[in-house]
Amino acid sequence: MSTENELFSAVDALLEQVAQDDLPVPAERKRLREAAGLSQAQIATALDARREAVGNWETGKTEPRPPKRAAYARLLEGLAARFPTPAADVPTATPEPVVPEVFTGPVPAAEAPEAPAPAAAVRPAPAASSRRPGAKKAVAKKTAAATAGDVDPRFENGPLAVVDADADGQVSAYCVGGLVLDVPAKTIPALVDWTLTEGRLGQARLHRNGRDADPVLVLTAAALERFGLPAALSEEERRASRLPESHKVVKQIARAGLQMTQRGLGPWARLYRDPEGSKRRCVQLCVLPWNALDTREWGRRDDPQLLLTMDPADLAQYLGLYAARVMTPRGTTATTGLELMVALRPPTRAEKDEATGEFQRAFNTDALTAVYDVVECEVPDEHPILKGKFARHHLRTPAEMLMEEPYDWSRPLTDDECANEFLVAIDINMSFAAAANGLTVGLNGPTRLTGNPAFDPSLPGSWLVDLSHVDLARVKVGKQWTDLDATRLPSPFTPKGDRPEGPAWYATPTVAYAVELGYDVAPIEAYVRTQSARYLDPWYKRLRDAYVETMADLGVTTDLGGSEFLQEMTRSRSTDPVMSLLATAIKSTAKGGIGKLRQRSRGQVPYYEHYPALARETWRPDIRAAVLSNQRVGIHRKVLKTAAAGLYPAHIGTDAIVYPAPGPSPLDVLPTTPEGKPVPGGFRLGVSPGMVKHQGTQTVLWAEQLFEERGGVFNIANLIKTDPTAGEGE
Known part of the structure; x- marks a missing residue:
């Protein structure tokens, strides 16, 4: 009997076959995309194509080829059903329902990453005399040339703004494309409400099953003074990474009915009101003088004051480009990098219940969807699972700990x-990104293999195996046995380049490389993942x-x-x-x-205690x-x-x-x-x-x-x- 995947593949092949000549004319393709408020970059991301290719399809310079052609035809058919052309016959296919997103309350950013937004192109600023519908107090004060592109109408002012104040106390929001908006707010709660109602900031989701990115407001030193916030955190506040609840601005926020996550009001703070239906109402504050943008990551190591002294318009350009090409910043570059994984591989999707007709949450098979049991050899020294297993300062040996390091x-x-x-x-x-390309990794929990299991390079995980017999003096380079000077080469099996001395834990790629070099391997035991995918692609x-x-x-x-x-x-x-x-x-x-x-504890909690x-x-x-x-x-x-x-x-x-x-x-x-x-x-x-x-x-x-x-x-x-x-x- 055919498996479910085989059946789906056969159906997709039929769809691809009938879609070969079922594309609208190029001009209609562009109209449908614009009617839906989608950018070329969004469509390119969904189809795993380049943005330039989508532009060529819309001008008729080139035509999509299988398998992207079938997927593109399917997209256009759905858009045509939702946005029919006046005075023209259009397909009557039923559009896929949009399912409201349920927001259950404040969640610590470290525990539940939000799926942010896709590349929104930096665009030309409107004329200085223009007023935005629904945002009559937000008037453009300055224009600047910028790269033209497609803009989601919900987020026409871009993904973020740098909020600054002049000597007279006038607050301005510097957006991408040189646009500057007058901000009438005099308090942090008023600033948040202005952003939610008139700011038109944010970014559309990277994946159709993900979430739109919340707008980010970068506060300068002048803005902090204007809103009654300290120019710097005290030593105690830095350790806590937040202002105390007794601070007047924190009390203002509470009185205004705004909520904050458990991180409180710190360098990166998330303030929100209860959602309206499926629409989130959340704003992120990035407090620049409180080292929200670590200069070692976002600036230059040899100029710690660079970001603090950068012109607000230049800072908005910099962070706006980062948001367009990567995603809206969410904290450190490490935090943003991790949340980018989630944004591109959302754990859940909406699935229709055939019995009730209602949509429910379902898990995606190509994503990380649960917290699984861990393996002793894979965790760092302070992990709770090691409590009572080793002495406090015991240095675990390679036979006790997986030591895959650069x-x-x-x-x-x-x-x-x-x-x-x-x-x-x-x-x-970008060696680590390059190493992630095409790499098969485990998605589910570990399965233990004992009794000298045979090595299977298709199973990601950890293997206890002795590789001390691999001699670099004679190895296979490509398909040929080659004699080399082993004294001038590092071992591929240890970070220090030393030859292994006995059994040790290795990740699947390391053991597979020993086989590639022409040597047999005999694992003693292993912890493998039976569900896998190229999750990081x-x-x-x-x-x-x-x-x-x-x-x-x-x-x-x-x-x-x-x-x-x-x-x-x-x-x-x-x-x-x-x-x-x-x-x-x-x-x-x-x-x-x-x-x-x-991520390690780094002193957040005592050794062997659970950390977020x-x-x-x-x-x-x-x-x-x-x-x-x-x-x-x-x-x-x-x-x-x-x-x-x-x-x-x-x-x-x-x-x-x-x-x-x-x-x-x-x-x-x-x-x-x-x-x-x-x-x-x-x-x-x-x-x-x-x-x-x-x-x-x-x-x-x-x-x-x-x-x-x-x-x-x-x-x-x-x-x-x-x-x-x-x-x-x-």
């Missing part, structure tokens, strides 16, 4: 290598497109290679400060989102381990390719690899084929995630002096930076 490896140079003048450091673009694609588009704005495009790419990367550092900040924030989002999958992050469906240390495993073995795979060509690394730090070289450029060191092309499977210069750029160059003499000062060889991979800001957030 590389921190170094070795001394050989005499021949010391003859080179330079040490060249290359850096992998849309997350990776969203961040990849955001990064590539931002680098293109800086002049570094995907068609550049070799010396031209290196020249443009050097020039881009001084091209556009806002775009440079945006690139750093996107990289931090990718790295931080993966780290957040195994553990209640999230997205607290999944096994998924983090799989990504880090894939990142590390991915580096090692390319290291072997270059080693086979005669080039060995000296240091590896996370995603930076250092090679001794006769010249100062990566072109002087990275091996090429006789035709002058990069060695297949090796490191390749370019801007896309997974490709490499030049991090910096130092001399061998510089390194030797440093080693002498510190009494021995240590990892200098992340000390070799031509630009002080290079590699931030990676």
Whole structure:
């Protein structure tokens, strides 16, 4: 009997077949989209296509091809049913009902991430004399040129605003596209109500089963003074990350009937009123002077005051672009990165009950939908499950703890290598995001396998196995057995690059790599997940497109290679400060989102006590381990390719690899084929995630002096930076 998936596939094939010639004319496609208030970017995201492709379909330059054609035809048919053309026959298909979203009350942001909004393009500001229907007090005071794009009419002023006040006390909201709105509010409650009724701020959902993003108001120091908030938090308030309930503004909020989440009024605060039907009424405050936007992630490490002194219009442009290309900021870049996963893979959807005809909540099979039991070897030391299992300061061994971490490896140079003048450091673009691409991860809880189970690379999870027999002196590189100098190579199985000494816990990608190198493996036991998916694929694609588009704005495009790419990367550092900040924030989002999958307590509660992050469906240390495993073995795979060509690394730090070289450029060191092309499977210069750029160059003499000062060889991979800001957030 056919399975349900096979039946669905057969039905989809029929739909695709009948949809081949069932598309409206290009002009009608555009009309339907605009009538629904959808952007080209939203449709592109839903169809897993590029925004430019949707634009071409609407102008008739190109036509969609299977399988996207069938899905696009289905979308247009549904829109045509809802938005018929006057004086024209239209399909009578019944549109899919819109199900009200139930909001059950305040939920801590750390425990229940909201699914935010998709890319809303920055648009031209309206004329200064225009007034907005329903927002008569919000008058545009300033215009500026901006990139034209499609705008959801519900959120025509953009996803967020920077709220500032002048010397006369006039409050202004700086929005994307150069638009500035007069804000009549004199208190925080009035500001929230103005945003909900007249501000027209927010962003449409990234996924049809997700939620629209709440508007974000970024408060400057002048705005804090105007609304009676302190310019800085006291030491006690910083520890609590909130103002006390006795503060007058907190009391104002309570008297006005506004509610707050358990996080209270802190650097990031969520204020809301009860929903109206299915419509949420929630506003997020981002208090800039209280370090809501950590300069290490959102700014520059060498300029801590940059964001505080940035012009409100420039700050709105920066954060508005981030919201358009990634999502509306939700806190740290790590928090935003994690919530982006949820926004793109919502855990629930509305499903019609055939018996009652009413819609109920159903779980999506490709998402993280529940909090499952954890495995001892996968959790950090302070986890409650370890209480009573180990002494307080016991260092767990590899046979007791899954130690999938990035590389921190170094070795001394050989005499021949010391003859080179330079040490060249290359850096992998967005290495953690690239490692997530195409990676199969577990979605359900663990299943324990005992009795020496056979290794199955299709089962994500953790395996207890002895890999000490893998000898790098002779391994398969590609499909050929190759002899290498193992003394100049790190082990792929440990972060420090040491050869394993016995059984240890490894994630599936690490064990699969041992098999790839040509060696048999014999697991002792395992904890695997039987339900799996490429959960992080849309997350990776969203961040990849955001990064590539931002680098293109800086002049570094995907068609550049070799010396031209290196020249443009050097020039881009001084091209556009806002775009440079945006690139750093996107990289931090990718790295931080993966780290957040195994968020640690960090002193929130005593050791072995439950802390809030553990209640999230997205607290999944096994998924983090799989990504880090894939990142590390991915580096090692390319290291072997270059080693086979005669080039060995000296240091590896996370995603930076250092090679001794006769010249100062990566072109002087990275091996090429006789035709002058990069060695297949090796490191390749370019801007896309997974490709490499030049991090910096130092001399061998510089390194030797440093080693002498510190009494021995240590990892200098992340000390070799031509630009002080290079590699931030990676």
